[in-house]
């Protein structure tokens with residue numbers, strides 16, 4: 001008898017397009033969400049779009065968050081309880097969305113994601129990670145009930161946020177390779193469907209690289225759709241595996257040790273060049289990854305990330321310790337090997 005079962009949770013309404021910010025109210029009422037929303041945002045997105053959003057609800061409170069921390073999550077929970085909020089609407093780049101996602105999970109209510117930048121796949125997925133002291137907590141929560149991505153607003157976000165979103169998608173290539181490796185070596189559960197969807201998403205983004213240009217609203221549209229599709233792959237897998245492998249460990253490690261870390265997507269992009277080399281060697285596909293990143297204007301070197309070479313080497317040699325996730329890093333890359341990889345690929 002076949003007894004296996006999986007629970008796939010997906011966003012129900014996804015709107016991507018010009019001016020869809022004004023459709024948040026409609027998207028919410030279509031979800032039959034009763035009661036009062038709490039708007040979770042940070043100062044800049046609030047100035048940019050807060051009023052337009054609030055105008056769509058009869059009764060809405062707002063909480064403005066600063067840094068990504070557990071304190072901020074507690075603040076949102078408190079504000080939601082004080083306002084008797086029955087669901088959350090997160091407006092902003094990655095931060096308010098990550099925080100609202102965790103607070104919604106704690107409160108046992110749903111949330112709606114309204115990203116103002118296409119900077120990483122957290123805007124769609126049920127995953128969030130929040131730094132605490134020296135570590136990083138990765139939390140699995142439900143994905144948003146709805147994602148409303150207004151390309152007009154996103155196109156006006158700083159351009160590097162869009163290239164970071166692209167690089168986060170390009171890193172799916174190595175994430176899936178790590179996932180397959182873990183299946184072969186550690187019998188980690190693998191989903192063909194999720195793996196293929198994740199790779200196809202990266203493929204389609206790379207194929208559209210010519211249309212990803214500063215000042216072109218279509219760029220935000222392409223990246224948003226790719227981020228949604230990547231989020232769906234994670235929902236199908238029931239884990240972040242389809243979009244997060246060793247390149248993500250490398251980036252999390254840089255977040256911990258670099259004086260001023262780069263954007264998440266930019267760091268995982270550079271990480272992908274390195275881990276692709278580890279997977280397939282000098283004649284492998286690391287050049288294709290580097291060229292794709294270069295084509296969209298994302299960093300491909302430590303210098304472009306604004307991080308010194310030593311820190312990159314330290315991150316590469318210690319990234320495997322970050323979490324219990326088997327990847328090409330195995331039980332660690334030694335320093336000489338790390339220097340060789342980073343030098344050969346031109347990262348340092």
Ligand SMILES: [Zn+2]
Nearest residue numbers: 120121168268
């Ligand atoms: Zn990512």
